[in-house]
Amino acid sequence: MIRLALIGPEMASEYSAISSRVVGATIVMADTIEESLRASSDSIDAIVTNGPLQVETIELAANAGKHLLVESPIASSAQRADEMIANCDRYGVSLMTGQAMRFLPEVAAIKESLESGKLGEAGLLRIHHWGAARQSDIGRIVREIDLANWIFGRVPSEIYAAGTVSEFVQLHFGFGEAMAVIDFATTPSDKSGYFSMSVIGSTGAAYADDHRNMQVLFGGNQPAAITTSTGNLHRLAQLQEFVSAINEGRSPAITGADGRAAIQVAEASMESLSSGQAMRFVAGEYAQA
Amino acid sequence: MTQNETFRVAVLSVVKHDYLPRGVASHPRFELVVVADDDAQPDWVHERNEKFAREFDIPYVRNVEEALEQFDVQVACVSSEAERHCDLSVRAANAGLHVVQDKPMSTKLSECDRVVDAVEKNRVKFLMWNRNGLPAVVHAHELVSAGRIGDPYAIHVDFYFSKDAGPPKGSSKPGNAPTDWRDAQKAAHVDGSDGGVGHEPMGELQIEGIYPLAYINLLTGGANVERVFARTTAHFHQLHADNNVDDLATVTLEMERGLVGSLCIGRIGAASHPDIGEIKIHVLGTDGALVLSEARPEVGIYYRDQPAKEHRHHRLAIDNDFLLMENFADAIDNDGDTMLNARIGRSIVATVDAAIESGRCGSPVNVAHRM
Numbered sequence: 001m002i003r004l005a006l007i008g009p010e011m012a013s014e015y016s017a018i019s020s021r022v023v024g025a026t027i028v029m030a031d032t033i034e035e036s037l038r039a040s041s042d043s044i045d046a047i048v049t050n051g052p053l054q055v056e057t058i059e060l061a062a063n064a065g066k067h068l069l070v071e072s073p074i075a076s077s078a079q080r081a082d083e084m085i086a087n088c089d090r091y092g093v094s095l096m097t098g099q100a101m102r103f104l105p106e107v108a109a110i111k112e113s114l115e116s117g118k119l120g121e122a123g124l125l126r127i128h129h130w131g132a133a134r135q136s137d138i139g140r141i142v143r144e145i146d147l148a149n150w151i152f153g154r155v156p157s158e159i160y161a162a163g164t165v166s167e168f169v170q171l172h173f174g175f176g177e178a179m180a181v182i183d184f185a186t187t188p189s190d191k192s193g194y195f196s197m198s199v200i201g202s203t204g205a206a207y208a209d210d211h212r213n214m215q216v217l218f219g220g221n222q223p224a225a226i227t228t229s230t231g232n233l234h235r236l237a238q239l240q241e242f243v244s245a246i247n248e249g250r251s252p253a254i255t256g257a258d259g260r261a262a263i264q265v266a267e268a269s270m271e272s273l274s275s276g277q278a279m280r281f282v283a284g285e286y287a288q289a
Numbered sequence: 290m291t292q293n294e295t296f297r298v299a300v301l302s303v304v305k306h307d308y309l310p311r312g313v314a315s316h317p318r319f320e321l322v323v324v325a326d327d328d329a330q331p332d333w334v335h336e337r338n339e340k341f342a343r344e345f346d347i348p349y350v351r352n353v354e355e356a357l358e359q360f361d362v363q364v365a366c367v368s369s370e371a372e373r374h375c376d377l378s379v380r381a382a383n384a385g386l387h388v389v390q391d392k393p394m395s396t397k398l399s400e401c402d403r404v405v406d407a408v409e410k411n412r413v414k415f416l417m418w419n420r421n422g423l424p425a426v427v428h429a430h431e432l433v434s435a436g437r438i439g440d441p442y443a444i445h446v447d448f449y450f451s452k453d454a455g456p457p458k459g460s461s462k463p464g465n466a467p468t469d470w471r472d473a474q475k476a477a478h479v480d481g482s483d484g485g486v487g488h489e490p491m492g493e494l495q496i497e498g499i500y501p502l503a504y505i506n507l508l509t510g511g512a513n514v515e516r517v518f519a520r521t522t523a524h525f526h527q528l529h530a531d532n533n534v535d536d537l538a539t540v541t542l543e544m545e546r547g548l549v550g551s552l553c554i555g556r557i558g559a560a561s562h563p564d565i566g567e568i569k570i571h572v573l574g575t576d577g578a579l580v581l582s583e584a585r586p587e588v589g590i591y592y593r594d595q596p597a598k599e600h601r602h603h604r605l606a607i608d609n610d611f612l613l614m615e616n617f618a619d620a621i622d623n624d625g626d627t628m629l630n631a632r633i634g635r636s637i638v639a640t641v642d643a644a645i646e647s648g649r650c651g652s653p654v655n656v657a658h659r660m
Contacts, residue, residue: 121524123522123524123525123537123555124524124537124539124553124555126447126539126553128445128571130573130578158520158651160518160541160653162518162541162543162549163443163549167442168442168443168549168573170443170541170549170551172518172520172539172541172551174520174651177522177524178522178524179520179522179537179538179539180539181445181539181541181551181553183443183445183551185443185573185578187577187578194578194580196571196580198447198567200449200524200537200553200555200557200561201561202457202458202524202525202558203457203558203560203561204558204560204561205449205557205561205562205567207567211569211580211582276653277652277653278518278651278652278653280651289651289652
């Protein structure tokens with residue numbers, strides 16, 4: 001049984017309903033990483049926190065032997081992410097990238113269908129994600145980029161971005177012969193977002209979208225479409241994976257390298273957006289095509 | 290032209306699906322009176338033309354100009370192989386006929402230019418066949434036109450149709466000759482999966498791209514696509530791989546007025562959807578957004594021993610044929626424009642050409658619009 005600290009009021013809020021359901025860990029709350037280290041340095045085994053984190057903060061926690069789950073984006077740049085990963089490796093602690101979207105029930109079902117071979121070779125990924133604007137340019141797009149990397153098992157070979165960062169951005173990726181199109185929009189109402197994800201494979205296809213899952217509410221002037229939430233099970237699954245990986249002494253399902261790769265693609269996407277040029281992946285780096 | 294006049298229609302070749310002349314004939318003001326084609330066409334073309342003429346109990350004439358002269362026609366309906374579309378349309382327009390033409394407009398932009406020139410010089414009406422009269426598309430247009438989502442700034446169309454095209458990619462053995470495009474299309478005519486009837490191989494962007502791009506044209510108020518970035522591949526079918534054309538493609542569309550859009554299109558195989566395919570439209574506006582399934586309204590029908598290939602969901606209230614022909618008749622009566630005229634058709638072909646080029650070169654490509 002490990003002891004795990006959730007850092008900050010946002011984490012406490014997101015995980016409050018499910019923290020008691022995690023097997024193999026007891027969970028405590030702390031306002032900051034520094035506070036969790038000061039108050040109970042010996043008793044805390046792992047820390048769950050929002051990103052991006054400063055390299056110095058990571059070093060502090062890693063040096064104290066704390067395993068880390070850092071919500072994506074884990075760092076403000078790919079270079080910073082490299083430094084974080086190096087620090088965690090140096091002190092022998094685990095770094096998991098927090099990316100609960102991978103654990104969404106519909107996303108997990110699609111991935112499982114792909115891995116079982118039912119859909120054949122993935123050829124096209126399409127995601128629409130509309131909702132409240134996120135804090136930073138990279139933070140706005142990095143999670144869906146990770147989904148694309150995960151689906152195709154690599155980073156894109158080509159990147160092209162269009163739109164404006166503030167209201168709408170559209171990413172277009174090539175993965176060799178496969179492809180992905182992802183759009184992000186700020187909806188007029190922050191209360192209602194929209195998520196749609198489809199994967200077209202060589203022998204089958206999967207379609208998951210809020211449109212399919214709409215219910216109808218009568219009660220106003222016109223019937224309203226509403227979604228039945230899939231709840232917080234994806235956060236529970238992510239936290240459980242982190243705890244299980246520590247207890248079993250293995251790498252977590254989403255590594256720091258995964259988080260770093262998504263940031264690298266996000267940075268290249270931003271460059272494409274500002275330059276109007278396609279970016280190509282050559283020798284581990286992106287450059288204008 | 291009196292507004293109740295019936296238009297006499299010459300069907301100029303009907304070698305592809307015959308949905309177009311049937312659609313024309315569904316409107317009470319259009320009467321099919323003759324099928325015609327060039328005598329030099331091969332036997333299989335004449336056979337299909339004759340079969341259609343017999344069904345409608347109208348003559349089949351193996352001379353286009355003679356038929357146009359002898360049968361007192363006002364409208365030509367062109368449904369030949371893709372490469373001959375524009376030439377037949379130009380000849381009809383030069384004979385003073387209004388023209389309804391099947392997709393794709395052409396495999397060559399220069400041919401589209403010939404049509405634009407002929408239509409405008411002869412002051413006749415031209416309608417590219419499209420699906421903008423489907424209930425969901427009409428509904429979307431009504432909502433956008435009424436300002437329900439404010440000013441549109443982004444639009445996305447998924448146009449996946451779940452048809453096969455012969456054996457799957459990878460099924461060809463080493464040393465096998467590549468599948469001949471025209472032979473494959475002729476063979477596919479039996480089950481209606483012959484989307485790209487013609488001599489030159491065509492990708493799905495070329496064959497079907499006009500439908501989703503016509504939605505985008507309608508819902509953006511006719512915004513031209515200025516630049517595209519595309520990825521194209523043959524992902525599913527040996528036929529497409531052998532002929533180096535796409536059966537799966539994605540296109541980023543950068544349009545006039547700062548509009549951005551995307552198109553995902555593919556012939557994704559019969560196993561990949563329970564019905565005709567996943568076709569969706571997403572429109573984002575300054576005051577809201579719209580998500581529509583092109584197939585709706587629909588009814589689900591399931592029963593014991595249902596054939597595996599029978600669609601479980603049936604589209605309802607389809608009135609596309611009538612609405613298109615009503616629009617065409619109205620344009621003739623009032624010297625107005627059709628919903629998808631020769632210039633818009635040409636613009637869509639230019640967009641598709643640019644997307645194919647972008648898919649080849651891996652960079653964004655400007656669309657070559659007619660000045």
